[in-house]
Amino acid sequence: MKALSRFHQRGAAIIAALLIALAATVAAAAVLQRQGLLVDTLVGERDRAQAEWILRGGLDWARIILRNDGVRSPTTRLDGVWAQPIVGLNVSAFDDGREALFSGRIEDEQGKYNLRHLVSKGKILPEEVEALGRLFTSLDIPAGLAGAVAQRLLDAEPIEDEPARAPGLRRLADLAGLPGMTAEQLRILRPYLTVLPGATAVNVNTASAEVLGTALPSLPLAAARELITERDRGLWFTSGADFFNRLGTSAGATTGRVAVRSDWFLVSGEVAVNEAVVGVQALLQRRAGQQPVVRWMVGG
Numbered sequence: 001m002k003a004l005s006r007f008h009q010r011g012a013a014i015i016a017a018l019l020i021a022l023a024a025t026v027a028a029a030a031v032l033q034r035q036g037l038l039v040d041t042l043v044g045e046r047d048r049a050q051a052e053w054i055l056r057g058g059l060d061w062a063r064i065i066l067r068n069d070g071v072r073s074p075t076t077r078l079d080g081v082w083a084q085p086i087v088g089l090n091v092s093a094f095d096d097g098r099e100a101l102f103s104g105r106i107e108d109e110q111g112k113y114n115l116r117h118l119v120s121k122g123k124i125l126p127e128e129v130e131a132l133g134r135l136f137t138s139l140d141i142p143a144g145l146a147g148a149v150a151q152r153l154l155d156a157e158p159i160e161d162e163p164a165r166a167p168g169l170r171r172l173a174d175l176a177g178l179p180g181m182t183a184e185q186l187r188i189l190r191p192y193l194t195v196l197p198g199a200t201a202v203n204v205n206t207a208s209a210e211v212l213g214t215a216l217p218s219l220p221l222a223a224a225r226e227l228i229t230e231r232d233r234g235l236w237f238t239s240g241a242d243f244f245n246r247l248g249t250s251a252g253a254t255t256g257r258v259a260v261r262s263d264w265f266l267v268s269g270e271v272a273v274n275e276a277v278v279g280v281q282a283l284l285q286r287r288a289g290q291q292p293v294v295r296w297m298v299g300g
Contacts, residue, residue, distance in 0.1 A: 047098075047273040047274045047275065047276035048273075048276040048278055050100065050273055051100065051271040051272070051273045051276050051277070051278040052271075052278050054091055054100055054102060054271045054273075055269050055270075055271050055278055055279075055280045058102055058104050058267075058269040058271070058280075059267060059269065059280065059282060059294070059297075061104075062082075062104070062106055062265075062267040062269075062282075062284065062292075063284065063291050063292045064291075065081055065082045065106070066082055066106065066265055066284060066286050066292045067286070067290075067291055067292060068081075069081060069082050070261075070286050070288070071289075074260075074261065075205055075236060075237070075238065075260045075261055076108060076110075076203055076205060076206060076260070076261045076262040077205045077206065077236050078205065078206055078232070079234075079236075082106045082265070083106065083108075083206075085103075085104070085105035086102060086103055086104045086105070087103050088101050088102075088103055089101065089102045089103070090102075091271075098273060098274055099273070099274075100271060100272070100273045101271065101272045102269065102270070102271050103269070103270045103271075104267065104268065104269035104270070105267075105268055105269075106265050106266070106267050107265065107266040107267075107268070108203055108206040108262045108264075108265055109194040109196060109200075109262070109264040109265060109266050109283070110196075110200050110201065110202060110203040110206070110207075110259065110262040110263070110264055111202070111203050111205075111206030111207045111208070111211065111262070112191070112192055112193055112194040112202075112207070112211055113132070113135070113192060113193050113194070113202065113211050113214045113215055114194055114195070114196050114199065114200045114202075115132075115149060115153055115169070115172075115193060115194070115195050116153070116195065116196060116197075116198060116199050116200070117199060117215075118132065118149065118150040118153050118154075119150060119153045119154050119157060122154070122157065122159045122160075123154075124147075124150045124151065124153075124154055125150075127217060128150070128217075129146050129147055129150045130146075130217070131213075131214045131215075131217040132146040132149065132150075132214060133146035133147075134213070134214070134217075135192060135210055135211075135213070135214045136189075138210060138221070139188050139189065139192075139210075140188075141185050141188065141189070142180070144180075145178075145180055145181060145185075148178055148179065148180060148181070149175065149178065149181075152166060152169070152175065152178055153169065156168045156169050169195045170195060170283075170296050171195060171283075171296075171298075172186060172189065172190060172193055172194065172195055173186065174195070191208070192208065192210055192211055192214070194264075194266075196264050196283075197295065200263075200264060201240075201256060201257055201258055201259035202215040202216075202257060202258055202259065203258075203259050203260065203261065203262045204227075204231075204237050204240075204243045204258050204259070204260060205231065205236050205237050205260050206262065207228075208228065209221060209224035209225040209227075209228045210224075212224040212227070212228070215257055215258070216257060216258070219247070223247065227243075227246060227247060230246070236260075237260050238260060239260055240258045240259065240260065242260075243258055243260070244258075262286070263285055263286045263287070264283065264284070264285055264286075265283070265284045265286065265292070266281065266282070266283055266284075267280075267281070267282045267283075267284055268280070268281050269281075278299070279299045280297060280298070280299040281297070281298050281299055282294050282295075282296065282297040282298075283295040283296050283297075
């Protein structure tokens with residue numbers, strides 16, 4: 001009996017030892033897992049920080065490109081260096097073999113219809129709303145949304161001593177909460193519309209036919225398309241007068257609505273370092289003889 005008891009005790013001790021070893025193994029595995037997660041987090045943060053650093057360099061590149069273009073050319077045209085996008089450029093400078101891929105583009109915001117023209121001196125301009133509605137219709141977007149957009153612009157403006165009834169607008173994306181406006185509609189409208197700090201002229205050297213027809217309501221879309229076709233063959237406009245001469249009409253009161261040079265640009269950039277992908281968007285204002293100024297920036 002004593003031998004059997006000692007056998008049972010020895011067996012229990014072995015089982016206890018095995019349980020302790022198993023618990024220690026599980027604990028060690030948990031520690032290693034946490035350490036692995038911490039390492040992955042630190043590596044991800046390192047990659048993200050380096051991607052952000054590269055993006056800042058990309059923004060400086062855009063500012064230099066735009067400044068040089070403004071110095072060298074009296075017009076802003078789609079054949080300029082600034083208009084050439086960069087896709088998947090390897091900008092790696094790491095010793096450990098990691099790759100950093102940069103993509104970026106610059107858009108002329110004066111090649112788009114500025115929604116600021118919908119409102120003037122605290123009032124909605126019906127002729128502008130009608131023109132915007134025609135653009136919406138041509139893009140299969142309900143024309144009635146043009147009035148809602150104009151009202152949103154008006155609500156964002158303080159009137160006399162009264163504060164604004166809605167937050168200010170900086171980007172087209174700020175219309176995302178507008179009743180009836182969907183994310184897909186905003187995506188469709190993005191190449192045609194912008195929101196700039198003040199009224200601006202449309203650059204006839206970068207605008208689409210649809211934008212010209214919206215900015216100049218008296219301009220038939222067919223005539224605008226014909227002009228754009230000639231322009232894109234290399235017959236760039238040298239002045240507003242040149243534009244209206246080719247159109248075959250007097251400039252009249254609409255001269256101030258067109259330009260051949262731009263001051264406002266949207267810079268979009270993205271950098272991928274391993275699994276870390278960082279993007280940035282910035283509105284730049286170009287001023288004569290100076291580096292372009294960043295008016296707002298998101299991301300990065």
